[in-house]
Amino acid sequence: MSVKVKISSLLRGSTNGQEIVEVTGNTPLECLHSLESKFPKMKKWLYDKKGELRPQVWFFVNGERIFRDDLNKPLNDGDELFVLLAISGG
Amino acid sequence: MMLTKEELVRYERQIIVPEWGKAGQEKLKKSKILVAGAGGLGSALLTYLAIAGVGKIRVIDGDKVELGNLNRQMLHADKDIGREKVDSAKERLESLNPDIQIEAVGEIITEENIFDLVEDYPIVDAMDNLPARYLLNRVTVRRNLPLFHGAVYGFEGRATTIIPGDTPCLKCLYQGVLPGKTPVVGVTPGIIGCIQATEVIKYIIGIGELLTNRLLIYDGLGMRFNEVKVKRDPNCEECKAK
Numbered sequence: 433m434s435v436k437v438k439i440s441s442l443l444r445g446s447t448n449g450q451e452i453v454e455v456t457g458n459t460p461l462e463c464l465h466s467l468e469s470k471f472p473k474m475k476k477w478l479y480d481k482k483g484e485l486r487p488q489v490w491f492f493v494n495g496e497r498i499f500r501d502d503l504n505k506p507l508n509d510g511d512e513l514f515v516l517l518a519i520s521g522g
Numbered sequence: 523m524m525l526t527k528e529e530l531v532r533y534e535r536q537i538i539v540p541e542w543g544k545a546g547q548e549k550l551k552k553s554k555i556l557v558a559g560a561g562g563l564g565s566a567l568l569t570y571l572a573i574a575g576v577g578k579i580r581v582i583d584g585d586k587v588e589l590g591n592l593n594r595q596m597l598h599a600d601k602d603i604g605r606e607k608v609d610s611a612k613e614r615l616e617s618l619n620p621d622i623q624i625e626a627v628g629e630i631i632t633e634e635n636i637f638d639l640v641e642d643y644p645i646v647d648a649m650d651n652l653p654a655r656y657l658l659n660r661v662t663v664r665r666n667l668p669l670f671h672g673a674v675y676g677f678e679g680r681a682t683t684i685i686p687g688d689t690p691c692l693k694c695l696y697q698g699v700l701p702g703k704t705p706v707v708g709v710t711p712g713i714i715g716c717i718q719a720t721e722v723i724k725y726i727i728g729i730g731e732l733l734t735n736r737l738l739i740y741d742g743l744g745m746r747f748n749e750v751k752v753k754r755d756p757n758c759e760e761c762k763a764k
Contacts, residue, residue: 441676441677518698
């Protein structure tokens with residue numbers, strides 16, 4: 433199904449500046465993979481050297497945080513996924 | 523704690539805010555707050571807490587002022603290079619408002635000292651690293667203290683207010699952060715620090731709606747604010763350990 437993915441400003445360098453990207457996927461994880469296939473440069477931000485999804489990648493569905501256990505839960509058509517990176521500067 | 527004639531003049535423009543009043547100002551005067559970090563975030567929020575009239579501010583920072591700090595840490599200046607940040611901060615804040623009490627604690631936060639440093643103060647998280655933030659969070663959770671959190675990276679910033687039992691704790695939210703040296707544009711901690719100070723003031727006076735269970739996201743490049751809902755992590759080790 434069609435899902436809008438909102439991209440954190442920190443990741444927009446990998447999406448040619450696009451803030452909203454439309455992808456297809458039934459779950460947040462599928463949407464993420466769809467996003468990566470469109471913008472492969474994003475992978476270095478999302479995955480560590482072992483290929484594991486970094487713990488500092490946050491996901492929100494329709495403005496609400498989801499946890500790793502929820503990444504394979506089904507989405508609905510028109511849902512919005514927000515991918516954000518955890519930061520710690522001060 | 524009655525306000526003096528000078529205080530009524532100094533704070534007049536905020537006292538006339540309907541939600542604030544003399545009662546709100548008196549609450550600020552009686553209050554105490556701990557600010558962990560006198561850097562980018564700390565500079566802005568300490569300034570605004572001091573001039574708003576928060577009666578007692580404990581500032582903790584174990585670093586010395588360096589030239590590379592001065593694009594964003596506006597409490598400090600060239601003349602302060604080499605000084606303890608807390609000393610430079612105390613001097614500047616006292617010059618802004620001689621009526622309040624600034625306690626400068628030049629220590630690095632560790633597991634061994636954190637509980638003694640915090641005591642029962644509400645905490646503002648103006649740190650620049652996750653391990654120290656986790657320690658502040660631990661005290662927050664164990665002692666039921668509010669934690670006013672902010673973080674920055676380049677042109678992006680975040681803020682949320684943590685109330686143990688009601689909101690996610692910091693460990694519910696963060697399981698890791700972007701590695702490496704953090705780029706920081708001066709205005710970003712300025713904005714997020716002001717948001718944190720606003721939250722502290724609202725909390726002390728008891729007005730407005732706090733950023734609880736919400737994460738405010740500032741995107742300076744797009745000049746947008748986004749807001750998302752955050753919730754407690756049922757698997758959070760810190761919450762479970764309480």
